[in-house]
Amino acid sequence: MAHRWGMVIDLDRCTGCETCVAACHAENNIATVGAEQAARGRAMHWIHVERYWDGEFPNVRARFQPVLCQQCDAAPCEPVCPTYASYHNPDGLNAQVYNRCIGTRYCANACPYTARYFNWSNPVWDKPLNLQLNPDVSIREAGVMEKCTFCSQRILAAEIQAKAENREINEGEFSPACVKSCPTTAMVFGNLDNPTSQVSRLVRSIRATTLLSDVGTLPKVTYLERESSHGNE
Amino acid sequence: MATNSVVQANVIDLKPEQIRHDLLRPVFHTSRRYYALVFFLVAFGLPGIFAYMYQMSRGMSVAGITRPVFWGFYITNFVFWIGISHAGTLISAILRLVNATWRRPVTRCAEAITVFALAIGAQYPIIHLGRSWLFFWLVPYPSERGIWPNFRSPLVWDFFAISTYLTGSVTFLLLPIIPDWAMVRDRATGLRTRIYTVLALGWRGTPREWHRLEMAMRIMAVVILPVAVSVHTIVSWDFAMAPVPMWHSTVFGPYFVAGAIFSGIAALIVAMALLRKLLHLEEYLKPSHFDNLGKLLLVMSLLWLYFIFAERLTVWYGNQPSEMAAFLSIQRGRFAVLFWTMIFCNFLIPFPILAIKKLRTIAGTVIASSTIVVGMWLERFLIVVPPLEHKNLPYDWGSYRPTWVEITITVGTLTGMILLYVLFAKFVPIISIWELKGGQHARPLPDQPQAAVSRAGVRLNSTLSSSINAIYGLFPDSNSARRAVAAFRAESSRLRIKPQAIVIMSSEPLEEEGFGWKEQRTPMPWLAPLGALLGGAGGYALAAFTQRTYPLPTGNMPIVAMWPTGIIMYELTMFGAIFTTIVTFLISARLPNYGKRLYDREVTNGKILVGVADPDRDCSGEIEQRLQREGAEQVKEFSND
Numbered sequence: 001m002a003h004r005w006g007m008v009i010d011l012d013r014c015t016g017c018e019t020c021v022a023a024c025h026a027e028n029n030i031a032t033v034g035a036e037q038a039a040r041g042r043a044m045h046w047i048h049v050e051r052y053w054d055g056e057f058p059n060v061r062a063r064f065q066p067v068l069c070q071q072c073d074a075a076p077c078e079p080v081c082p083t084y085a086s087y088h089n090p091d092g093l094n095a096q097v098y099n100r101c102i103g104t105r106y107c108a109n110a111c112p113y114t115a116r117y118f119n120w121s122n123p124v125w126d127k128p129l130n131l132q133l134n135p136d137v138s139i140r141e142a143g144v145m146e147k148c149t150f151c152s153q154r155i156l157a158a159e160i161q162a163k164a165e166n167r168e169i170n171e172g173e174f175s176p177a178c179v180k181s182c183p184t185t186a187m188v189f190g191n192l193d194n195p196t197s198q199v200s201r202l203v204r205s206i207r208a209t210t211l212l213s214d215v216g217t218l219p220k221v222t223y224l225e226r227e228s229s230h231g232n233e
Numbered sequence: 234m235a236t237n238s239v240v241q242a243n244v245i246d247l248k249p250e251q252i253r254h255d256l257l258r259p260v261f262h263t264s265r266r267y268y269a270l271v272f273f274l275v276a277f278g279l280p281g282i283f284a285y286m287y288q289m290s291r292g293m294s295v296a297g298i299t300r301p302v303f304w305g306f307y308i309t310n311f312v313f314w315i316g317i318s319h320a321g322t323l324i325s326a327i328l329r330l331v332n333a334t335w336r337r338p339v340t341r342c343a344e345a346i347t348v349f350a351l352a353i354g355a356q357y358p359i360i361h362l363g364r365s366w367l368f369f370w371l372v373p374y375p376s377e378r379g380i381w382p383n384f385r386s387p388l389v390w391d392f393f394a395i396s397t398y399l400t401g402s403v404t405f406l407l408l409p410i411i412p413d414w415a416m417v418r419d420r421a422t423g424l425r426t427r428i429y430t431v432l433a434l435g436w437r438g439t440p441r442e443w444h445r446l447e448m449a450m451r452i453m454a455v456v457i458l459p460v461a462v463s464v465h466t467i468v469s470w471d472f473a474m475a476p477v478p479m480w481h482s483t484v485f486g487p488y489f490v491a492g493a494i495f496s497g498i499a500a501l502i503v504a505m506a507l508l509r510k511l512l513h514l515e516e517y518l519k520p521s522h523f524d525n526l527g528k529l530l531l532v533m534s535l536l537w538l539y540f541i542f543a544e545r546l547t548v549w550y551g552n553q554p555s556e557m558a559a560f561l562s563i564q565r566g567r568f569a570v571l572f573w574t575m576i577f578c579n580f581l582i583p584f585p586i587l588a589i590k591k592l593r594t595i596a597g598t599v600i601a602s603s604t605i606v607v608g609m610w611l612e613r614f615l616i617v618v619p620p621l622e623h624k625n626l627p628y629d630w631g632s633y634r635p636t637w638v639e640i641t642i643t644v645g646t647l648t649g650m651i652l653l654y655v656l657f658a659k660f661v662p663i664i665s666i667w668e669l670k671g672g673q674h675a676r677p678l679p680d681q682p683q684a685a686v687s688r689a690g691v692r693l694n695s696t697l698s699s700s701i702n703a704i705y706g707l708f709p710d711s712n713s714a715r716r717a718v719a720a721f722r723a724e725s726s727r728l729r730i731k732p733q734a735i736v737i738m739s740s741e742p743l744e745e746e747g748f749g750w751k752e753q754r755t756p757m758p759w760l761a762p763l764g765a766l767l768g769g770a771g772g773y774a775l776a777a778f779t780q781r782t783y784p785l786p787t788g789n790m791p792i793v794a795m796w797p798t799g800i801i802m803y804e805l806t807m808f809g810a811i812f813t814t815i816v817t818f819l820i821s822a823r824l825p826n827y828g829k830r831l832y833d834r835e836v837t838n839g840k841i842l843v844g845v846a847d848p849d850r851d852c853s854g855e856i857e858q859r860l861q862r863e864g865a866e867q868v869k870e871f872s873n874d
Contacts, residue, residue: 217476
């Protein structure tokens with residue numbers, strides 16, 4: 001029962017509320033680095049919402065695009081890693097094995113989406129965030145890379161549950177924290193190998209596009225372009 | 234006439250005693266200034282070590298690197314030092330291969346730069362690691378982690394290339410030092426004797442040893458060249474393999490190699506000028522050496538300009554938005570000052586100095602080289618940082634500014650490099666003494682009647698002859714020694730001398746005629762390619778079998794990918810050749826041998842020893858007479874007790 005997990009993000013539905021960012025931090029024990037380090041570019045957000053401005057002031061419109069690890073099929077981050085910390089797991093995801101990582105940061109350079117984050121120092125959580133750490137997710141020490149895992153702990157939990165009940169994983173049985181928390185259901189998660197799943201249908205949409213498709217990374221995150229960007233605003 | 238004067242300018246017209254005296258002086262005499270210099274270097278280097286420890290304890294956040302500029306000063310320094318390391322082996326190997334005699338005083342300074350620049354450069358990928366203490370996970374060995382390194386990673390290629398190059402260049406440096414260490418050993422007293430006795434491996438200077446040494450150096454010169462080219466190519470591939478705008482370029486391999494040789498020669502010229510001044514080597518490192526290297530530097534400067542023009546023109550003409558962002562930031566933006574400084578340092582200043590003969594003096598080449606060293610560091614910086622600041626997606630752009638930690642470590646390794654070099658010049662004659670003498674064979678002396686030879690020396694004690702293991706004479710020149718050898722061979726049956734019992738030792742390789750017999754035949758040149766083949770096959774086995782055993786897919790590549798496996802095979806092929814050469818040299822030259830053997834310290838004073846091992850008791854008197862008659866200054870007996 002192989003899966004090819006994929007995600008579709010409908011940019012027409014994204015309001016830029018950043019709930020996904022908050023949910024991701026809470027789910028994945030992502031450390032906060034403080035204002036000073038954040039100003040130096042050390043903030044870690046496995047998912048972050050990019051803002052584009054259309055038009056000239058005062059007639060401007062904001063467009064939003066959540067960007068996370070694109071879980072590429074031909075991921076440039078993987079072969080450059082000398083220790084297999086970054087590799088392709090059997091589900092087709094770009095796994096990051098923290099214990100193997102020695103911190104060359106090569107993968108982060110190779111990633112055209114800059115979707116990888118480095119632990120510049122040991123993790124800390126502003127109080128009271130330290131009280132809500134997720135026991136299913138390991139803490140990363142200083143010197144290792146980390147990035148979006150598509151909430152692999154949730155994938156694993158669903159797989160174990162399904163195996164225990166001797167069945168396949170049901171469509172929509174689980175989803176990553178960002179998808180689950182999205183108030184406008186702009187994000188959809190599912191099995192791309194199942195032709196009837198919602199992601200499979202949306203991927204075939206005329207609005208479907210991938211980020212930096214010319215780099216040839218074959219991402220498993222698909223964006224549905226805004227209708228407005230086609231001019232029918 | 235003009236060519237003749239150029240040739241004359243290269244010739245070192247000094248007596249052998251003078252050469253030995255001048256070049257061994259730094260090994261035996263240490264001035265106060267030397268201690269002051271070492272103290273100064275240590276004082277400037279130590280903060281670098283503390284900064285590194287601080288970085289390890291606090292995390293990489295104390296350095297200036299950040300997202301998206303994940304690589305900064307450390308990788309710049311890495312590329313810079315590996316580039317500098319191309320000074321030695323390339324220049325010295327090429328000049329050895331084409332038999333350029335003017336190379337003789339230059340090669341060792343150059344090879345030492347290679348070894349130490351490599352040793353320093355190889356620190357940087359480790360300093361740069363988020364978890365430095367786990368760097369050995371790049372080493373392929375069966376571990377309890379049940380995993381091997383990823384042979385598709387350019388960093389693993391780096392590991393293989395740099396290890397091979399380091400092994401090769403250390404060998405290339407050390408092999409010709411052995412006879413010079415023997416020379417130090419014979420002059421030293423006390424602790425120094427013990428140290429240099431170990432280091433000299435029991436070198437005596439027999440024709441066999443000389444022949445094997447020269448053979449090993451010939452093989453090494455051939456092997457080290459492709460390794461040197463591959464090393465900086467692979468360093469360039471650290472960048473070219475990543476789909477980063479301005480990095481992902483096919484020109485990077487040759488561009489980096491050219492830049493490496495360029496900066497390497499510049500560093501060599503600076504080092505030579507300093508050595509000349511500090512160790513008073515004016516008679517050895519002559520203006521003509523700087524002139525020759527200056528011409529080479531001029532060619533490399535033009536080649537460098539050609540490469541940077543070709544690279545930039547392609548990017549500019551292609552006009553791809555992602556690349557143009559980085560391009561313009563270098564050309565007109567934040568990095569423009571550095572870019573134009575680099576052009577000044579690498580071309581506009583050195584070109585006229587090196588092109589005009591009047592300016593291509595020692596001072597001129599040193600000025601040109603100093604600017605080039607700075608310019609090449611800037612070039613590496615401009616390759617590493619601006620493209621990372623401008624990756625594909627504009628919202629990911631960022632900027633980099635080094636912190637005191639990175640600067641302190643950079644200064645620390647610079648002084649560390651100089652310190653290693655200064656210490657090396659203390660333990661090793663920085664100019665190869667025996668090779669220098671090899672450049673100018675003493676004019677053959679006319680045959681002299683033997684009566685003129687003085688017979689100072691040891692009184693022969695015939696009563697002890699039962700325990701004599703050898704009889705030998707010390708000859709002042711190769712002509713008389715050759716006569717003695719010929720006489721012993723002609724009368725071997727009468728004097729009951731077995732052919733292999735004739736022992737010859739000298740402080741430099743003797744001409745073949747009359748001295749070498751079976752020594753000239755060795756399978757070394759055949760064993761080296763065999764070792765290379767085995768190394769290549771071992772490389773395939775290592776890369777292919779381990780990856781099949783732990784089939785972890787990455788980046789849509791096959792488990793055993795042809796191209797990366799080829800790189801591992803290439804490096805191990807070269808490693809096989811180097812390793813085989815070291816081993817065959819030691820075995821066939823019968824080194825090391827610390828046993829008590831026939832030897833006389835006078836050999837490294839320039840005397841040629843001709844002896845007979847295990848002489849027949851009845852004939853020993855006649856052998857002694859024969860040695861004296863052929864011109865031996867001294868005749869001695871040696872016993873093994």
